[in-house]
Amino acid sequence: MDTQVGQDHSRKLDHMYHALAVSRLLEVNLTVEAGSAVIECSGRDALARADGHEDAHCFRMISDAALFAASSIETECALETVDFNVRFLSRGTRKDMLSNRLLVHKSWGLFFAQAELFDQEGRCLAVGSGTLRLTETTLASMMGYG
Numbered sequence: 215m216d217t218q219v220g221q222d223h224s225r226k227l228d229h230m231y232h233a234l235a236v237s238r239l240l241e242v243n244l245t246v247e248a249g250s251a252v253i254e255c256s257g258r259d260a261l262a263r264a265d266g267h268e269d270a271h272c273f274r275m276i277s278d279a280a281l282f283a284a285s286s287i288e289t290e291c292a293l294e295t296v297d298f299n300v301r302f303l304s305r306g307t308r309k310d311m312l313s314n315r316l317l318v319h320k321s322w323g324l325f326f327a328q329a330e331l332f333d334q335e336g337r338c339l340a341v342g343s344g345t346l347r348l349t350e351t352t353l354a355s356m357m358g359y360g
Contacts (some may be wrong), residue, residue, distance in 0.1 A: 233358025251282035279315030298344030
C-alpha cells in the first residue's frame with residue numbers, strides 16, 4: 215500500500231471509530247498505522263464495577279485495537295472477530311490506559327493479532343490475542359468510513 219493510500223485509509227478508520235457513540239462515551243484516541251493500532255483512554259468511574267475493576271472496558275480496548283491493527287492493512291472489506299482471548303494480569307482502575315496492538319500474521323482472509331494494555335505507570339494490565347476474518351461488507355458502506 216503506498217504512503218498516501220495508507221494515510222488516507224488510516225484517517226478513514228479513525229473517523230469510523232470516532233463516529234461510534236461508545237467511542238465518544240469512552241473519550242478514546244485512536245492512532246492507526248500499517249499493521250498496528252494504539253488506543254488511549256481515561257478510566258471512567260461509570261464503567262467500573264463496584265470493586266473499581268474495569269475488566270469489560272479493558273477487553274473492549276484490547277479487542278478494538280486488534281480489529282483496527284488488522285483493518286489497517288485491509289482497504290476493501292470490513293473484518294470481524296472470530297475469537298479473542300484476554301488474560302488479565304493486574305487490575306485496571308480509573309486511570310489512563312493505553313492499548314497497543316500489532317498485527318502478527320495474515321493468511322487466506324484470516325488475520326492474527328496480539329495486544330497489551332498498560333496503565334499510566336506502564337504496568338501491563340492485560341494481554342490478548344485473537345483471530346479476525348474478512349467479511350463481505352465493504353468498508354465504504356460502513357458508518358463513518360469516509
